[in-house]
Amino acid sequence: MSSIFRWILLGLFTLVCIFFLSNIRNAFLSTQPDQIRVAIGPDTSIQKISEQLPGSQVLNEKTGLLSVPYGKSWDYIGKTLSIKGIFRANTVPLEHPIISWRYYGYSLKEQVKGFAQGDFGKFRSPFNRKEVAVLGELPNMLLRTCTYFIPGLLLAIALSVLFAMTASMFRRLGALMDGTHALLVGLPDFFLIVLIQLGAVYATKYLGHFVLLIVQVGDKTPFLIPFLTIALIPSVTIYGTLRIAIARELGQDYVVTALAKGLTRREVLVSHVMRNVMADLLAILPKATTLALASMAVAEAICGISGLGGFIVSPALQSVSSMSAICMALALVAMAFHVFYALLRKKFIVRTGEVV
Incomplete structure (x- = not known):
């Protein structure tokens, strides 16, 4: 208590x-x-x-x-x-x-x-310039943000686990993935967003028809750009943590014993190692979620999306009276994820210690 x-x-x-x-x-x-x-x-x-x-x-x-x-x-x-x-x-x-x-x-x-x-403050809608009470618009902003934030975060976790396992099974492929990881670590999120937007513009130009929505128009909200940004940036962090954790576990005695008994490397990774690196995964998820929220804010601002993150970052809305309410709402979203991860750690991670 x-x-x-x-x-x-x-x-x-x-x-x-x-x-x-x-x-x-x-x-x-x-x-x-x-x-x-x-x-x-x-x-x-x-x-x-x-x-x-x-x-x-x-x-x-x-x-x-x-x-x-x-x-x-x-x-x-x-x-x-x-x-x-x-x-x-x-x-x-x-x-x-x-x-x-x-x-x-x-x-x-x-x-x-x-x-x-x-x-809780008001702001002017970027579409009709009418004053809107933030308390009435907040549920719509939260729903709009969650439509790509939660799927993007889940995809980031799934991809990072899959790639870390694959890199540990196949050493040559693992070396290539590690090199790509080192490159992506230094890639700014806004650079990725601009590349996707440019790709959509040139694809539309050469194909002669609309390919991808790159900015919010009325109620039509871009999905793919913030979704990919949220999925990529955290997955780089989670992948690096899992690679180190898996390499640490592969040097343990129980892995050597399992391999000596005839289990394949894949069987050892799936049946034993992944269970033991769960603590590392749950430990890095709060940081990865924070990175995902930051990437989401940048993506929403560049794409002109009226979500929680885009509202805070957008220069056009920096002086509105509802800024503090939106910032606290975004903080509550982050806290909710952190509480969820803490509950998962409490349920699935077994703590051990020396008996005095």
């Missing part, structure tokens, strides 16, 4: 840290958080405008400078759009960007208030 309580505390601490880090951009200011500048027509005055904006005060009538409550500059700019006689409203730029921990703390406080009231 104490172990479960400790892991729950660790999970909560992780979510809190993600919440703080996902809002770190608010610590960097390039505009005044408590001032706006308005351009008005000849039929009104800056004083009349100020009277229609409760909490504002005139700082400079000639330049149309108004002071507003701290941190509310964008809210007040939105309010000015409904006031007749205002041509334009802008924020007031600072002479140079600054780090403001006061504004950072203010933004955290406002978000916590919103969370307490059930408001």
Whole structure:
């Protein structure tokens, strides 16, 4: 029970840290958080405008400078759009960007208030530019991401186990696979995605018909590109771990004894070695899943997919109010996989120790 309580505390601490880090951009200011500048027509005055904006005060009538409550500059700019006689409203730029921990703390406080009231932020849809509540869209984003993330991760595990076993059975083929593994270890995931996209473009050009969807269009979501990316990157990590683990087991006495009794190398690998490297496989799966999530985020961003990872990485969505909620949702997905792996280790891995 104490172990479960400790892991729950660790999970909560992780979510809190993600919440703080996902809002770190608010610590960097390039505009005044408590001032706006308005351009008005000849039929009104800056004083009349100020009277229609409760909490504002005139700082400079000639330049149309108004002071507003701290941190509310964008809210007040939105309010000015409904006031007749205002041509334009802008924020007031600072002479140079600054780090403001006061504004950072203010933004955290406002978000916590919103969370307490059930408001987890909004973002503008990239397709119709309408504001969408993240809580309503989150299930769709999660489903969209899982359609290729879970199959890709399962394929990565299956391929890495199969290739590691094959490389251990046939030494020459194993040397070729190890060389390919060494090459893929240094291959960036975005490079792989761009290669697949270029291949699809040239295939469509030469064949004269559509081959592969490379970006999201409406409700049509690319599947093959994120699927292959998620499958390849983690499988490289799992393959390397299993190759080392299998080589270690092949040098054990029980393998020598089994071979001496007449069992073939394949029979020893399948019946004995794979069972003993299960601990190594379950130990590397959390890291492989983290790599898969990172690759998924890059693939979604490049393909313009509105999934959990693409939402976080996409430059067009970096300043939305729902960023921290999406980051924490993605962290919960990662935690769910880690808990699942921990349960598998507890069920299938037998721990041994010396008796004192």
